Amino acid sequence: MSDTPSRLLNLLSLLQTPREWPGSELAERLRVSPRTIRRDIDRLRELGYPVRSSMGAEGGYRLVAGTAMPPLLLDDEEAVAIAVGLRAAAGHAVAGIEEASVRALAKVIQVLPSRLRHRVSTVNAATMPLAGDGPTVDPDDLTVLVAASAGAERLRFGYRDGDGTESKRLVEPLRLVHAGRRWYLVAYDNHRDDWRSFRVDRITDPFPTGVRASPRELPAEDAAAFVAGRRSDWGLPTFRMVVTLHAPASRVAGRLGDAPGDVRPIDEHSCLLDSSRDDSLEWLAHRMAMLGCEFEVHEPPQLAEQLRALSARVSRAAG
Numbered sequence: 001m002s003d004t005p006s007r008l009l010n011l012l013s014l015l016q017t018p019r020e021w022p023g024s025e026l027a028e029r030l031r032v033s034p035r036t037i038r039r040d041i042d043r044l045r046e047l048g049y050p051v052r053s054s055m056g057a058e059g060g061y062r063l064v065a066g067t068a069m070p071p072l073l074l075d076d077e078e079a080v081a082i083a084v085g086l087r088a089a090a091g092h093a094v095a096g097i098e099e100a101s102v103r104a105l106a107k108v109i110q111v112l113p114s115r116l117r118h119r120v121s122t123v124n125a126a127t128m129p130l131a132g133d134g135p136t137v138d139p140d141d142l143t144v145l146v147a148a149s150a151g152a153e154r155l156r157f158g159y160r161d162g163d164g165t166e167s168k169r170l171v172e173p174l175r176l177v178h179a180g181r182r183w184y185l186v187a188y189d190n191h192r193d194d195w196r197s198f199r200v201d202r203i204t205d206p207f208p209t210g211v212r213a214s215p216r217e218l219p220a221e222d223a224a225a226f227v228a229g230r231r232s233d234w235g236l237p238t239f240r241m242v243v244t245l246h247a248p249a250s251r252v253a254g255r256l257g258d259a260p261g262d263v264r265p266i267d268e269h270s271c272l273l274d275s276s277r278d279d280s281l282e283w284l285a286h287r288m289a290m291l292g293c294e295f296e297v298h299e300p301p302q303l304a305e306q307l308r309a310l311s312a313r314v315s316r317a318a319g
Contacts (some may be wrong), residue, residue: 004040007032011040015051015063022060037061137183137201142176144206145185149173152213155187157206159198171196172213175223179254186223188216195219197227228257229283239300241284243273247293256287281306 007030014021014029027034041051041061052064148155152172159169171187178184183200195218220226245252245263249271253263262275277284285306288295297304 007036008040008043011037012044012049012063015044015049015061020054020060020062026061141200141203141206142183144208145173145200145203146176148206148208149175149185151208152215154190154209154211154213155206156209158204160202160204169198170209171198172216174216174218176200177223177227179224179227179257184227186218186226188213195226229279239277239302241273241275241277241300241303242298243288244270244296244298245273245291245293246270246295247291252291252293255291256284285310 010030011026014026023034023037027037030037032040041053044051050064051061053061145155147153155169155171155173157169157171158166160166170190171185172190173185173187175186176183177186177197185198185200185203187196187198188194189196195216218226244266246269248268249263249265252271252273253260256273257277257279258273258275263271263273265271281300281303284303288307289310297307
């Protein structure tokens with residue numbers, strides 16, 4: 001096998017199986033000399049692959065854990081399994097790995113051959129996860145959004161507002177945020193000349209334009225703070241928010257932009273939210289109305305006023 005790059009890839013594929021390979025067996029499989037195997041092992045080490053060698057009659061080579069994650073080689077079945085698993089993780093994410101799942105899915109989908117993409121689609125079409133209590137999001141849309149965000153590429157998509165109004169948007173995406181069983185895209189809206197957060201389940205037909213976007217300064221500490229309503233250019237005052245929520249703490253924690261420790265269980269059916277906030281009171285009122293549980297506002301009184309105003313609007317809309 002005189003093609004050195006191909007031989008290195010085949011050698012790496014063999015070493016990524018969980019066993020130790022004698023040099024003579026590697027040489028026989030790749031149809032080269034043991035000396036060539038030793039040179040190829042040195043090349044892999046230079047590329048950052050931690051290949052360990054052992055001496056003796058039973059000695060050989062094996063790939064071990066290193067200080068960094070090197071590129072992996074996957075066969076067709078492994079690639080399909082990872083893509084299907086990442087799609088499931090993106091749609092029904094485990095807390096803490098939501099965005100990582102989407103980033104990894106975008107990388108895998110980008111390099112999958114068409115025949116494997118068809119297999120992934122077939123598996124997904126033949127399976128149906130148990131629905132949760134949040135809106136569903138197409139993982140394919142998520143991969144488009146995260147790829148455009150990573151590449152600082154302008155996006156076009158259709159969007160449906162909360163009142164059902166549909167519009168076309170041209171945006172410069174910054175980051176995806178997972179909060180309260182929902183995905184949000186933080187982006188600069190070119191038509192409105194301002195930053196916006198878009199619920200991904202309301203986005204339709206996203207596609208990249210191929211036009212690069214210039215860096216812009218987000219008016220918040222980060223994308224998560226922006227989604228939580230904490231814009232630095234609003235100049236909102238800080239206030240204490242105290243609310244009794246008639247739901248388990250595990251169900252509501254994090255859904256109001258609260259920090260860890262802000263929600264304390266009262267019993268198995270209720271909890272107390274006590275936190276220092278600089279959010280928009282209107283935003284908080286809308287978020288609380290969407291919790292799906294009973295609650296009582298103790299502080300601040302302005303939040304209770306916002307809820308009364310929201311209740312009046314909803315009552316008038318209901319006739």
